[in-house]
Amino acid sequence: MSGRTLASRNTWVRIKRNWILYAMLMPAILYFVAFKVQSIMGMSLAFYDYRIVGENVFVGLKHFRDLFSTPMFWQIMKNTLIISFVKLIIITPFPVAFAILLSEVGNGKLKKLTQVVSYLPHFLSWVVIAGIWFEFLSLNGVVMDIWETVGGTRMDLLTSKDTIIGVLVASEMWRSVGWDSIIYLSAILAISEDLYEAARLDGANRWQIIRNIVLPHLIPAIITVLIINMGVVLNTGYDQILNFQNDAVLSRIDVIDTYAYRIGLEGTRYSFSTAASLFKSILSLILILVTHFTSKKLTGKGAW
Amino acid sequence: MNSNKKVIGAPRVSTFFINLIMVFVLLVILVPMLNLVAKSFSDPAQVAGMSGWRVIPKGFSLVNYQIIFSNPAIWRALMNSVVITVVGVALNVVVTSMAAYAMTRPELPGKSLFMAFFIMMMIFEPGIVQEYFVIKDLGLMDKLPVMMLYNTVTVYNLVLLMRFFSETPQSILEAASIDGAGHLNILFKVFLPMNKIPIMTVGMFYAVAHWNEFFRSSVFLTSNANTTLQVFLRRFVVEGDSTVLASLGSIDLTGISMTGLKSATIVVTVLPILCMYPFILKHYTSGVMSGGVKE
Known part of the structure; x- marks a missing residue:
């Protein structure tokens, strides 16, 4: 009998x-x-x-041609890209900075309270957050x-139209900066005590140690x-x-997802x-692959 | 030891500024939340004149909560959300833990193939029209079970549970299988009791997701009788449609402040999350909160 068989x-x-x-894996699969x-x-x-009634009729790329010749679609494409990348670029540094600050808070009680409070909005639904923010931003609210x-x-x-994207970014930060800082905070806590010790002996100050x-x-x-967020941007x-x-x-913050919902389910196209x-899915896939291979080349570490 | 390691020799000024930033963060998150709570408990006649800074009620009153808990439409939505969350989580936990157990057994041939499948399921997002058609074809449209079944497994929670399961000592498994226990027995009699906390944590994540689900509920559950609390909240608070209150019966709203009533509805919606929150913090983030390392 050969080894292979x-x-x-x-x-x-x-x-x-x-x-x-x-059999145990089956329900998940x-x-x-099914879904x-x-x-x-x-x-x-x-x-x-x-x-x-009856079979759908194959029409090739007709719907894509329609899509690309709809001026509205390009506005929506633009909205999607702006909202996605503005969020990605502006928000990413904040959890890092917040984690560093948290690790530098000397007062144990203040630190713990800030953690308990700042992680909470992550668990609120967007409906609730919108409800809170409508009051927060109302004409006689705190912000005004x-x-x-x-x-x-x-x-x-x-x-x-000029401020709504700012509101999206700010409310997203309000919701996620605290929770997203957890991964960085645990990375900071994993740094060996000896490194700090050595740095202090060399006379490094707080800023130098951080940097x-x-x-x-x-x-x-x-x-x-960043890799994970790029993939789902x-x-x-x-x-x-x-x-x-x-x-x-609407014209400023309508994105592909909400557009597809409106014309597909509220309308019936x-x-x-x-x-x-599908166009969005393909773009997403390309983005994921590009980030994966770029990061693999640059850091030796891919998305999977 | 941990808390003062970097403070030694730190300039007082920067410590002051860091504390100041923390207080700012606290205020930005807490003031809008507590302001809503205060408005919900205030005398309806005085809500209109309340400042956004005020975190204690003006003239205490429970009338908003009396309305909420005597309104059939809100009750119905609340009950729907509770049923969906409870049944949904039970299903989530059973299916996810079985899959996580199987995926962490070294003797499972084809494991990497399954993992690739799961990752693909995580990456691909179908269009909402397709999700709608599939739910329709499955005969689940406008039936509560659709939202119990939706996201039966999320890859994120599956991977999280796999990480916990793979840390369970192999020796215990070997001992159990020598005793002749089958996989199902090992999972339910040995594994689950040993991993109570990870399983409850994953269960909490699922529960929060079920409770907070808004968009799919609004698309898949179309009738008033099947509305969930988040969808109700959206119509009432975000769209400002107070007729939803009367969708299942008539209601007298004379002398009621809409802002106060909306605030109270938000508070009721958030309450279950607040009850779960300490548990999530305790077990999921205990590492980073106590200064140790979570791995």
Whole structure:
């Protein structure tokens, strides 16, 4: 008997002996197949005309041509890219800075209280956050009180095209800076005490220690987070946008996801909406692959 | 020891500024939240004149909460959310822990293939139209179970649980299998009791996700009778549609402050999260909170 058939027979024996393990894995696999794989395969609808009765008709790239010749779509593309990348670029440094500050707070009680409070918004739904922020930003709310004190005139930030993206970024920060700092904080706590000791003996001050010891130790975590966030950067999600959307700012913060929802489910242009979603999925996939291979080349570490 | 390691020799001025920033963070998060709580407990007649800074109620009143808990529409939405969350989490925990157990057994052939499958499931996002069609084809449209089944497994929680499971000492497993216990027995009689805290943590994450789910609930559960609390909150607070209160019966709102009532609805929606929050903190972030390392 050749080694190869022996090996494959062994595998077969192992599979048979451990059938119960496959049975245990089955519900999870079944869930994904029933809900997700089916949905993903359904995206071929982008190449068909939807028919309520009878077979869908294959139309090739017709819906993509329609999509690309819709001026509205390019505005939405632009919105998606702006919102995604502005969030990514502006927000990323804050959890790092917050973690460093937390690790530098001498007072144990203040530190613990700040942690308990700052992690909390991560667990609130966007509906709730929108409810809180509507009051927070209202004409006689806290933010406008401060704005008036420093010499501004009270205004509605939620219905102005110029400020709504700022509101999205700020509310996202309010929700996630605390929680996102956890990964960096644990990286800081993992730094060996000896390094601090040595630095202090050399007469390094607090800022020098942060710059030369703490920050370099945070780089791997920062890169990991950036890679993950790049991969999902176009998944702006529905919840935040839908809850901060109003007629006055719709044209500025309508993104591919919400657009596909509006024309697909609130309207009934199923194939057209699918084409938009599929276009986004392909862009996302390209982004993930590009970040994966770039980071592998630069740091030897990929997304998986 | 840990807390003062970097403080030695630190300039007083920068310590002061760091503390100041922390206080700023506390205020930015707490003031808007506590202001809503205060408004919800205030006398409705005085809510309109309340400053956004005020964190204690003006003229104490429970009328908003009386309305909420006597309103059939809100009750219905609350109950729907509770049922979805409780049943959903039970399903999540059973399915995820079985899968995590199987995925961490070294004797499972084809493990990397399954992992690749799960990662693909995490990366690909189907369009909402397709999700809608699949739910329709499965016959689950506008039925509560759809939201119990939605996200039965999330890859994030699966991987989290796998990490905990893979730390369970192999010797215990070997002892159990020598005793002739099968995999299912090992999982439910040895593994789960040993990993109570990781499982509860993952359960909490699932519970928060079920409780907070808004978009899919609004798409898949279309009738008033099946509305969840988040969807109700969205219509009432975000869209400012007070007719939702009357969707399942008539209601008298004379002399009621809408701001106060909305605030109270938000408080009720957040309450279950607040109850789970200490537990999540204790077990998930205990490492970073006490100064030790979580790995």
